[in-house]
Amino acid sequence: MARDPRHDILFEPVPIGPKTLRNRFYQSPHCTSFGAELPGAQAHIRAMKAEGGWAAVNTEFCSVHPSSDSRPLVSARLWDDDDARNLARMAELAHEHGALAGVELWHGGCVAGNLESRMPARSVSQLTDDGLYATSCYELDKAGIREIQGYYVAAARRARDVGFDMINIEGAECGALPQHFLMSKFNHRTDEYGGSVENRARFWLETVEQVREAVGDDCAVTIRLCVDTLNDDPRGIRAAEEAYRFIELGDHLVDFWDLQGGGWAAAEWAGDDAVASRFAGEFSHRPYIEAVRPATKKPIATVGRFTNPDTMAAAVSSGLIDIVAAARPSIADPFLPRKIEQGRYEEIRECIGCNICASRFGLGAPIVCTQNATLGEEFRRGWHPERFTVASNHDKSVLVVGAGPAGMECAMVLGKRSMSAVHLVDEQDALGGCMRSISAYPHLGEWGRVTTYRQVQLGKLASVEVILGTRLDAEAVLSYGAEIVVIATGARWRADGMNGPTQLPIPGAQLDFVHTPEQVSAVKGAIDGEHVLVYDTDGYFTGVGMAEMLLAAGKRVSVVTPSPNLAPFMFYTGEAFRVNRELRAQGVEIVTSHVLGEITPDGLHGQNVWAPDPVHWEADAVVLVTQRQPCDELYHELRADPDRLAREGIDSVYRIGDCLAPRTIAENVFDGHRLAREIDTADPATPLPYIRELPDVNRQPAAVPGAG
Amino acid sequence: MKILVPVKQVASIDGDFTLDGAGELDPRALHWQANEWDAFSLEAALQLAESSSAGEGFEVVVVTVADEHGEEGLRACLAMGADRALRVWDPALAGVDDPLAIAAVLAAVARREDPGLILCGVQSSDSANAATGVALAGLLELPRVAVVTAIEQDGGGLTVQRELDGGAVEVLRLSLPALLTIQTGINEPRRANLRAIKLARSKPSATLALSDLDLDVSDVREVAGARTVRLLERGRGEGASMIEGPAEAIAGRIVELVTRELRA
Ligand SMILES: Cc1cc2nc3c(=O)[nH]c(=O)nc-3n(C[C@H](O)[C@H](O)[C@H](O)COP(=O)(O)O)c2cc1C
Ligand code: SF4
Numbered sequence: 001m002a003r004d005p006r007h008d009i010l011f012e013p014v015p016i017g018p019k020t021l022r023n024r025f026y027q028s029p030h031c032t033s034f035g036a037e038l039p040g041a042q043a044h045i046r047a048m049k050a051e052g053g054w055a056a057v058n059t060e061f062c063s064v065h066p067s068s069d070s071r072p073l074v075s076a077r078l079w080d081d082d083d084a085r086n087l088a089r090m091a092e093l094a095h096e097h098g099a100l101a102g103v104e105l106w107h108g109g110c111v112a113g114n115l116e117s118r119m120p121a122r123s124v125s126q127l128t129d130d131g132l133y134a135t136s137c138y139e140l141d142k143a144g145i146r147e148i149q150g151y152y153v154a155a156a157r158r159a160r161d162v163g164f165d166m167i168n169i170e171g172a173e174c175g176a177l178p179q180h181f182l183m184s185k186f187n188h189r190t191d192e193y194g195g196s197v198e199n200r201a202r203f204w205l206e207t208v209e210q211v212r213e214a215v216g217d218d219c220a221v222t223i224r225l226c227v228d229t230l231n232d233d234p235r236g237i238r239a240a241e242e243a244y245r246f247i248e249l250g251d252h253l254v255d256f257w258d259l260q261g262g263g264w265a266a267a268e269w270a271g272d273d274a275v276a277s278r279f280a281g282e283f284s285h286r287p288y289i290e291a292v293r294p295a296t297k298k299p300i301a302t303v304g305r306f307t308n309p310d311t312m313a314a315a316v317s318s319g320l321i322d323i324v325a326a327a328r329p330s331i332a333d334p335f336l337p338r339k340i341e342q343g344r345y346e347e348i349r350e351c352i353g354c355n356i357c358a359s360r361f362g363l364g365a366p367i368v369c370t371q372n373a374t375l376g377e378e379f380r381r382g383w384h385p386e387r388f389t390v391a392s393n394h395d396k397s398v399l400v401v402g403a404g405p406a407g408m409e410c411a412m413v414l415g416k417r418s419m420s421a422v423h424l425v426d427e428q429d430a431l432g433g434c435m436r437s438i439s440a441y442p443h444l445g446e447w448g449r450v451t452t453y454r455q456v457q458l459g460k461l462a463s464v465e466v467i468l469g470t471r472l473d474a475e476a477v478l479s480y481g482a483e484i485v486v487i488a489t490g491a492r493w494r495a496d497g498m499n500g501p502t503q504l505p506i507p508g509a510q511l512d513f514v515h516t517p518e519q520v521s522a523v524k525g526a527i528d529g530e531h532v533l534v535y536d537t538d539g540y541f542t543g544v545g546m547a548e549m550l551l552a553a554g555k556r557v558s559v560v561t562p563s564p565n566l567a568p569f570m571f572y573t574g575e576a577f578r579v580n581r582e583l584r585a586q587g588v589e590i591v592t593s594h595v596l597g598e599i600t601p602d603g604l605h606g607q608n609v610w611a612p613d614p615v616h617w618e619a620d621a622v623v624l625v626t627q628r629q630p631c632d633e634l635y636h637e638l639r640a641d642p643d644r645l646a647r648e649g650i651d652s653v654y655r656i657g658d659c660l661a662p663r664t665i666a667e668n669v670f671d672g673h674r675l676a677r678e679i680d681t682a683d684p685a686t687p688l689p690y691i692r693e694l695p696d697v698n699r700q701p702a703a704v705p706g707a708g
Numbered sequence: 709m710k711i712l713v714p715v716k717q718v719a720s721i722d723g724d725f726t727l728d729g730a731g732e733l734d735p736r737a738l739h740w741q742a743n744e745w746d747a748f749s750l751e752a753a754l755q756l757a758e759s760s761s762a763g764e765g766f767e768v769v770v771v772t773v774a775d776e777h778g779e780e781g782l783r784a785c786l787a788m789g790a791d792r793a794l795r796v797w798d799p800a801l802a803g804v805d806d807p808l809a810i811a812a813v814l815a816a817v818a819r820r821e822d823p824g825l826i827l828c829g830v831q832s833s834d835s836a837n838a839a840t841g842v843a844l845a846g847l848l849e850l851p852r853v854a855v856v857t858a859i860e861q862d863g864g865g866l867t868v869q870r871e872l873d874g875g876a877v878e879v880l881r882l883s884l885p886a887l888l889t890i891q892t893g894i895n896e897p898r899r900a901n902l903r904a905i906k907l908a909r910s911k912p913s914a915t916l917a918l919s920d921l922d923l924d925v926s927d928v929r930e931v932a933g934a935r936t937v938r939l940l941e942r943g944r945g946e947g948a949s950m951i952e953g954p955a956e957a958i959a960g961r962i963v964e965l966v967t968r969e970l971r972a
Pocket of ligand 2: 355
């Protein structure tokens with residue numbers, strides 16, 4: 001299929017000052033937790049995007065000085081020449097693939113906890129960050145301001161010297177000093193750096209001016225600006241007011257604008273920038289970009305979880321934006337631009353908006369992606385999202401039982417590795433396994449892309465056959481004729497209330513008004529009873545999904561959880577604030593810090609986590625969202641008789657995904673992918689070691705400058 | 709008894725195919741797959757073979773008239789359970805898709821194989837003539853029943869059913885040898901498991917040229933009643949209009965149209 005001519009506009013080059021973007025695709029700065037400490041991983045994750053057609057790739061936020069140290073969260077760093085040397089590899093590889101490399105310079109002011117450097121934080125005013133405890137900062141005087149501006153200049157020079165093409169002075173997501181100067185919420189100064197918008201913009205614009213001066217025509221310069229803090233607080237940034245004026249003031253200083261809306265760091269704005277699909281679809285910040293467009297003649301780059309080339313092309317054609325920026329779409333599919341360029345639309349692996357990628361940043365762990373199992377594995381495991389080697393045992397035939405996320409991914413990768421015959425068999429009459437019910441939860445429709453992407457891929461692989469509506473018992477598997485058997489039969493929710501907080505079942509869980517999430521899903525929430533109590537110790541989307549499904553079915557809903565908030569894992573995915581707020585607003589009673597001890601016909605008996613006094617609740621029905629257990633009976637039955645396996649010509653039986661250990665969808669997809677990538681190793685059940693990039697202790701470490 | 713099952717790989721066309729100036733299809737837009745009807749006729753043959761008293765010696769032979777594209781389909785039939793496969797091909801057959809011409813080739817195969825029963829699909833999904841089976845019966849002067857929806861063995865013959873308009877069912881008896889064309893839905897075609905796929909690799913399969921069947925190119929070309937001259941794109945109907953815009957607007961418009969049609 002040829003490219004739709006309407007999309008040609010996306011492949012026009014865009015001049016940005018001294019540099020030129022080869023097309024309009026720009027990878028928005030995003031964290032990886034690789035920083036400058038894992039230079040191979042950092043270089044190769046960006047290089048993959050460059051190879052996939054992005055015109056520009058960027059680092060994550062990159063600290064300019066030890067006075068802004070984000071530990072335990074991992075930023076890139078340009079504190080010294082060693083950092084620069086480590087990041088240089090990224091620029092080098094980006095260039096090899098014809099892309100520009102950018103660095104996003106960051107000083108966090110009061111949001112930097114400085115747990116590693118132990119330097120006191122300093123900021124625009126004497127502030128306390130709402131995400132840190134028992135710590136505060138001191139207010140910068142004018143000499144201090146000059147000093148910080150000097151850090152930016154030094155970092156920009158280092159970036160330039162090792163080959164970076166673009167310098168971004170960021171003040172996005174409410175987590176950086178320049179933006180704190182601009183926002184009266186943080187800026188309480190009365191000198192020429194406080195008060196009017198012009199005064200509040202001064203620090204930022206002076207900094208950009210000094211950086212420009214220092215890098216000259218070697219680099220394009222941009223500002224990442226939050227154009228709207230997306231609430232009505234007049235101390236924030238409003239597109240038509242502060243942002244508009246700021247853009248007018250700074251327009252002569254930048255080669256293009258990198259604009260976003262909302263924030264991540266400060267509680268009120270959390271999750272509004274990388275907004276999850278449960279809240280918004282593509283380009284949800286469009287009105288804010290429209291509001292500032294007239295303020296500038298320079299090209300505008302902006303984000304909007306763009307995966308549909310029609311939306312991108314329409315936004316560009318209308319003159320609203322010039323550069324299509326993307327973080328998550330580039331994570332889910334590093335080859336998005338190439339696929340559009342070549343008209344291979346059905347190959348696009350669309351982001352589902354789950355924000356598992358972002359959760360890894362908050363957890364201080366390496367980035368992963370639900371849709372793209374190869375993400376973050378480019379260097380340490382050498383995985384390429386679009387290239388697969390022919391398996392050395394490709395003459396073998398493989399039976400994969402269970403077409404959920406793990407089974408689908410495994411069968412797909414086995415097919416791409418040219419296994420001679422792969423049968424993917426499932427008892428349900430459609431692909432997807434657990435995704436079928438999960439994507440039917442309220443607001444999670446986009447998660448169905450986990451299935452649709454793989455369905456299209458499987459359909460194209462001649463050696464893979466999908467067989468639905470067929471339940472295989474052990475006997476049927478044994479006589480199926482496969483040499484390799486992969487069991488991916490998923491997991492089920494525990495019906496006995498077994499749970500993490502007590503490591504015990506809940507007495508009374510067998511009563512007939514107590515349900516599992518599967519039972520609730522099967523009737524779309526329409527279980528018997530008017531008032532339903534959901535007990536959630538799982539902490540992620542299932543408890544929320546149950547509450548929303550029951551609400552939609554007209555139930556009165558209470559949720560009891562041992563955590564201090566509903567769905568604590570959603571703090572990492574940026575969904576928690578809105579979910580807690582919106583469920584409360586819809587009348588859901590949320591009882592936090594309580595455990596459920598026993599269910600009896602006349603009520604539920606629990607206890608506050610902190611107090612021994614018994615608590616009593618009444619409800620017509622109960623839903624237990626405690627933990628899942630593997631559906632591994634088939635696996636164990638097969639493994640029980642090695643002689644029979646040998647007689648039937650079955651070399652090996654593996655289990656993957658939830659069937660091995662119930663985990664997130666991302667880990668299940670990874671599991672299926674990993675087994676297929678390593679199906680021809682000596683011991684495919686055990687992952688091959690990966691490269692760990694440990695520093696060499698024999699190398700003389702450099703002292704960190706300016707840490708005094 | 710021997711049952712002969714003629715099968716065909718059909719071409720399905722991508723949604724957005726293009727035709728060149730001569731009305732030829734870009735072959736990259738074509739995907740080859742088994743004709744939907746054939747799985748049912750093969751399944752019917754296998755069921756007859758299986759239900760017959762043991763030792764009676766049934767053989768199910770599949771045959772196709774095709775270039776190498778036909779191989780994959782034959783392999784799938786062998787995996788499903790056919791005993792033997794034949795492929796007839798001759799470069800002179802390139803471009804010949806007239807039902808009479810194909811039937812002439814199949815008739816030569818049938819004369820050579822001398823089956824007690826021939827089971828064809830009602831039609832092929834790509835050219836949709838529904839004529840090859842009945843033409844073959846005509847050439848072989850066999851009793852035939854078209855669009856069969858049930859088969860039962862009945863002594864030395866068969867009792868078969870066909871569905872008529874308005875819900876009536878016609879029950880017919882016929883003696884063998886005979887030819888039936890089989891309707892979809894008559895049974896549930898089986899899926900080959902990996903063992904069957906592997907076993908199929910060692911089942912006998914032969915390729916025949918026209919000369920092996922004592923046929924001449926002219927025997928085939930002369931009976932061809934018609935020849936495809938060119939393909940055209942179907943013009944968009946007057947009533948068709950494209951709905952454009954954001955997903956919600958499209959959905960809203962569809963709801964509006966459907967509601968209007970339902971009321972009308
Ligand atoms: C995993 C992850 C890490 C991010 N890290 C940064 C960052 O370091 N600096 C930054 O300015 N924005 C960061 N962002 C925000 C993105 O640049 C972008 O504004 C946001 O994700 C919306 O774009 P998208 O819809 O294309 O994902 C991050 C987003 C994600 C998903
Ligand atoms: S983890 Fe989820 S949100 Fe992040 S890029 Fe992948 S699919 Fe999108």
